[in-house]
Structure formats: structure tokens, C-alpha cells
Amino acid sequence: MAIKPVLRMGxxxxxxxxxxxxxxxxxxxxxLIRDMRDTMTFLKGAGLAAPQIGVNLQVVIFGEESNPRTVxxxxxxxxxxxxxxxxxxxxxxxxxxxxxxxxxxSVPGMRGLVPRFLRLRYQGFDEHGKKIDRTVTDFHARVVQxxxxxxxxxxxxxxxxxxxYFGFTAELFPDEAMAGE
Ligand code: NI
Numbered sequence: 143m144a145i146k147p148v149l150r151m152g153x154x155x156x157x158x159x160x161x162x163x164x165x166x167x168x169x170x171x172x173x174l175i176r177d178m179r180d181t182m183t184f185l186k187g188a189g190l191a192a193p194q195i196g197v198n199l200q201v202v203i204f205g206e207e208s209n210p211r212t213v214x215x216x217x218x219x220x221x222x223x224x225x226x227x228x229x230x231x232x233x234x235x236x237x238x239x240x241x242x243x244x245x246x247x248s249v250p251g252m253r254g255l256v257p258r259f260l261r262l263r264y265q266g267f268d269e270h271g272k273k274i275d276r277t278v279t280d281f282h283a284r285v286v287q288x289x290x291x292x293x294x295x296x297x298x299x300x301x302x303x304x305x306x307y308f309g310f311t312a313e314l315f316p317d318e319a320m321a322g323e
Contacts, residue, residue, distance in 0.1 A: 191292030
């Protein structure tokens, strides 16, 4: 088990484009995914991308019960299954977008209102090299877009259209207990 330090906005490594994974079934890849999972679980994140722990590879993880926002509850959002996604390719299904609040472990303590495609197909590979091909909507689609943006060196504040809707979680949502990022 290894919880890694998460790079924060301002670190130039978060702005680099990540490289595709070429070799599956390596100890390095297994270790990377284990570290990412440990780190995301410990920090109660909704997802994590490899560059956030300083690894310049196209690997993202997201979903599961570690974050309250990935579990179906009082919202109509369906639970997002825990997913390990390598070399992802995203294809919006329509131009429909929706704005919702996002946070990020690399931008701790803050939230911003970010437009994302509502419907999305994503393709890629799991950690064994098996193909993943899913069409998703709503929060699931949002999480995938957020995490895959990290692989292009994009952090969610760069997507905010109205900077009045970017601020500290404690100020924006004073009544809300601090949830995960
Ligand atoms: Ni993030």
C-alpha cells in the first residue's frame, strides 16, 4: 500500500500531455494502479489520473463507493462502477452540455461550475489490456471527462466559463460537510 502525494495546481507536470501505455502486464503498471487506488481511496476522491501523482501515462481510475458522489443516493445519478481506464478515447454522443460543480484533488478545498457533455462514449483498455467500450451519461460522463482532461494537461478551472462560480468549498457551501474532492 502506498499513498502518494498528489500534485497541486501550479505544478508544471499537471500541464503535460500524458503518453499512451504501450505495455500491459508489467510490474510498473500494476504498482502504478495500486498506488493510484490507495491514494484515491485514502483521499476519498471521485477519481484520479496518473499525472496527478507525477506519472506521465494515460491511466485514470474513478468510481466506486470511496466518494459519496459516485454512489447512487438521493440524486437520480447511478453509481459509477470502479473503473481502471487506460489510453482512453472519448466521443461525445451529442452536443448537449450541462454545468455542475466539480472539485479536484489537485485543487484542494475548492469547487467550480464546469460545463461537460451529458452523453459520452468512452473506449480504452483495462489494466489487463481488455477493451472497455461504454456509453454513459450524467455524473458518470462528467467524471470520465474530468479525469481524461488530466491526461491532456487540463485542470477543471480552465473549463469554468464564469469565474464567479469558482471558489472555496467552505464559502460556496457553508452548510455542507467537506466531501471528497
Ligand atoms: Ni481532478
